[in-house]
Amino acid sequence: MDYRAGFYDSTHPPPPFGHAMLKYFSLEPGYVNLNNGSFGTVPRPVTRFCNELTNKVEANPDRYHRFSFKPLLVDSRERIAQLVGAHTDEVVFVSNATAAINTVMRNLEWNAEDIIIQTTTTWRSTSRVMNYIADTRPYPMLSTFKLAFPSTHKEIVDNFRTHIRGLKNNMVTLEGGRPKGKIVAVIDAIVANPAVYMPWKEMVAVCREEGVMSLVDGAHALGQEVGVNLSEAKPDFWISNCHKWLYSRRGSAVLYVPFRNQHHIRTSIPTSTHYVSPRDPVGGPKAPNFVMQHEWPGAIDFSSYLCIPTSLEFRAWLGGEENINRYCRTTAINGAKRLAEILGTRPMDETPNHELTLNMSNVELPIPANLTPELRTQVNDFLELSLLREYNVFAVAFWHNNTWWVRCSCQVFNELSDFEKLGDALIALCREVKMTILKDHMDASTNGRGTSNGKGFHLNSTSPSR
Template sequence: MSDFLLEPDVIFLNHGSFGACPALVFDKYQHWHRQLERQPVRFLQRELPGLLADARRQLADYLGARSTEVTFVANPTFAANTIARCLPLASGDEVLISDQEYGACRFAFQFAAQQKGFRIVEQSIPLPVETDEAIVEAFWQGVTKNTKLIFISHITSTTALTLPVAKICQRAREAGILTMIDGAHAPGQIDMNLEEIGADFYTATCHKWMCAPKGSGMFYVREDRQHLIDPLVVGWGWGPEKTFHRENDFISNHEWLGTYDPAAYLTVPTAIDWHKTYFTQEVRQRSCDLARMAVDLSAQIDGIERVHPDAFFRQMGLIDITAHQVEDHVQLKTHLYDAYKIEVPVIRWKDRTLIRVSSHAYTTEQHIHTFVQALKETFST
């Protein structure tokens, strides 16, 4: 816990919402703030292009992509809006999503659908799942001759389910369908290689499981698809007087949108170094084991069930408390915090009530036991 800035009296089991930043990483974040303010003109005009290029290169290396295919964005919601607004989708076209997609990104496509007239098809992936093949087959039932884009999560936010995105992307490519993957929860939680995944578009946060500062996200577009993506915001990066990267329209269009604070982006390499040094495979496995421990122990309580087999989740475990007929899930979340200082999301999804437990390097066995005891006491009354 001492490596992080989290309040020591809070049992923080909600890394999945906004992440948490190690002190070492946050110190570097403040360093970049100071560098900017010491000489803003020099920093923004003369130093920033090279600094961003280096940060982007390190991020691309970490994710298994080329640096010309990755640009920084504030968050996946921004990237989802870019795709939804820019792709030539029209009346008669369909965008296929699962029934477990993140609300803000789903809203981006719903808004664009109202403007352009294309249709969103939401395909159910029944829970619990048993195999990757079963997931692909269930999802593929939503594909029609009108499907132009598949938009699906790598690890779902609401249900903490790891989806076989590489298999879905491969099948989509064979069918001539574009793919965009919402990887908000993937980098830092699982090892990944964007080239091997094979998506046309991929977006993720760096501030969640990579533990970079808030407001650092990435947007990957394969080089042969970049001509499809116009900038959502037009600034100095566009046109004949490009400020940055005149040799690459995709980077130039998306990297300089006007004056902004680049400190979160520039801190991403430090977060990557922190992961390589401190969040070793041993520590990551321990975090996964604690999430599974939370699920296993909770499922021993009457009226609580596990949702996924161990193979389908990593550092976010999910339990189903629907049988307890919780009338107000927000009130339950507040109760767990006020009574036990446990920060954990209680989620209403379809007709089910779920609790998603996140574990990271700062999580201890005692945290998990306190959480389980809190559930026992709460549901015994």
């Protein structure tokens, strides 16, 4: 079946990016989606492919699960491998980035002298995995590298190197000066909140120079970052979702493990029927059987993996990765400037070449910053609910470095007017926040019991920091 029929004609050029693109997606009329980054947005041809595939599966489940799905899965892995600059048998699919992080971290063999490096902006579920490892025998140490934005790539790389060297200087060493334990650094390719493009390739290079293993959490990378080239960057492990920015169905993610490190991944998570045990009879599959273990994790819906070629064909029709991401990045940068004008604040990324920005941008919100955790939760819940219920627009509000921000994710269907609609909504909602949830806080500041943060807001000096 031609999944393009009725949606687009590959022999004709696409319409201009912007609202003319909305007809290729299933978003409800009037909804302004400036939050593609959280869950992705599936094009209608991809949805059709998945629905038709489901019908074929149900028509003959045995034929599909025993024979038909395997060549389709290999094709998807080949397409992804080409996109990220890897060998086909170095990439496998898992359900999401959290599953991929668990697969790596739970397979590595840990010792009490080992150190795991996270950052202050590591995504919570990833951080929870690292905390679990550190909370479990033999209790490796968990070290946190501080990141506070705004910043610059140079500053991040320099501080990261200093952090690693400080840890190494305090490690127990063996005869000859070699550290007794290992260091594993978990590095974001693109931080989620705040949305920041990290100098991850340079950080991986620092890890290689310092003898540190690198796990790159690229949850937002595929479909947003052009020129990943893993064979050149050489991380020890790399993961990325496909459903956030690459137009595949939820949930699908890529786990990249180069051949040199596949011996570390002894089992898929959950353990597959293709796990190879040292107790197995001689003559069977050889460990770690990396690809086969992940090819069949049990009976699941494979459509989110198998739709990837259809997603990439649609993206090719739109003009390809560079064309898509050039538009989205430009809109993110210009949209942030426009939104900051409306709110009377500033974009987070004020570097000369916008080095921190790909397709997501952050803008300061006019809300007092030094709030208790309880008040921050109330403010966040109110903004989320009100944006969707009252204005039918959404972007992610968050608190970072003692400041409130909003993260805007740009897709090919967004325009500057979407930022203006969001700005109008936020002006009204931030005013309401200060008049309701923060009324007592604002009154205390007005009565002189708080101090100014230099941004026109008065802060309670006794409020705990993050």
